[in-house]
Amino acid sequence: MKIGISGASGQLGKTVLAELKVRGGHHSAVGISRTPETVQSPAEGRHGDYDRPDTLTKAYEGVKRLLIIPAADVRPGARGRQFAAAIDAAVNSGVEHIVLISSAATREAEEPEMFAPYWTAEQHLIRTAPRWTILRMNYYAESLAQTASMSLRSGILPGLGESRVAFVSRDDLAAAAAGILLGEGHAGAFYNATGPDAVTGAQRAALMSEMSGKPLHFTVLDEAQLRGGLVQAGIPKEYIDAMIDIEKHFVAGDFNIVTGDVERLAGRRPRSLREVLKATPK
Structure with a gap:
């Protein structure tokens, strides 16, 4: 069986390909990317660009x-177009089962x-694909870890309000995705890839402080204050809007969901935020 990973040169794509390699079995992997030369053996690298649907149709063949x-x-609008192009190209190329990485905040x-x-991608997939599975991910634990250095300099971990988030590690999401791709009985299923616990803002700050040995306090700011701090940090406007x-979704509780789906699909328990922070280079 030939399994394709579309977006194979990104961090998640590389991790899924590595997971497929470790698990072995009677399958071959295809890494589809705008930079197929970065796809490592034994996976086959193929050129495919979400902004050029014609390349996707060819890349998904077989x-x-x-x-x-x-x-x-x-x-604005780019990701929606890219999702639709990828789904349509996959269906036109005869892909039998499409697995979509989505978000817990959907x-x-x-x-x-x-x-x-x-x-819109989930709805289009359900209407279009012969068989589908949707894997909704919580927020990356690694993304929080990356903000730690900036927060530790100021001593403040800012937020728009107190929230609970079940941060998931990239490795665990990749293992869950590999479990779907290699397994059976997943067609028509929605899964939520989460960490083992939902952690509050105050708990996140305490963990970062403990790991670094530096004081850090969770502080609630209004939107203008938070935006101003991000501008001051030199973050581009389009990324500030996303952050x-x-x-806002943190505060609304959209990432406050804990499931056993990672353990079920990956065959191992998900790592906690503490474990991810501990393993992150300081």
Whole structure:
């Protein structure tokens, strides 16, 4: 069986391919990317660009199961177009089962709301694909870890309000995706990939402080204050808008969900936020 990973050069795509290699079995992997030369053996690298649907149709040929990973593209409307192009190309190429990486914050919404493309992609997939599975991910634990250095400099971990988030590690999400691609009985299923616990803002700050040995306090700011701090930190405007949107979803409780889906699909328990922070280079 030929399994395709669309978005194979990104961090998640590389991790899924590594997971498929470790698990072995009677399958071959195809890494589809705008930079196929970065796809490591034994996977086959193929050129495919979400913004050029003709390349996707060719890249997906012969693939039986396909994982679609969203691009890190925050341009208004871009991700929605890319999702639709990938799904349509996969169906036209004869892919039998499409697995979509979506988000735990997915709700019915319209652009330019950040998570609107996930909603439209899920609906399009359900209407279009012969067999499908949707894997909704919680927020990356690694993404929180990356903000730690900036927060530790100021001594403040900012937020728009107190929230609970069940951060998931990238490795665990990749293992769950590999479990779907290699397994049976997943067609028509929605899964939520989460960490083992939902952690509050105060708990996140305490963990970061403990790991670094530096004082850090969770502080609630209004939107203007948070936006101003991000501007001061030199973050580009389009990413600031995305970060503000994510914070709003944190406060709304959209990432406050804990499931056993990672353990079921990956065959191992998910790592806690503490474990991810401990393993992150200081």
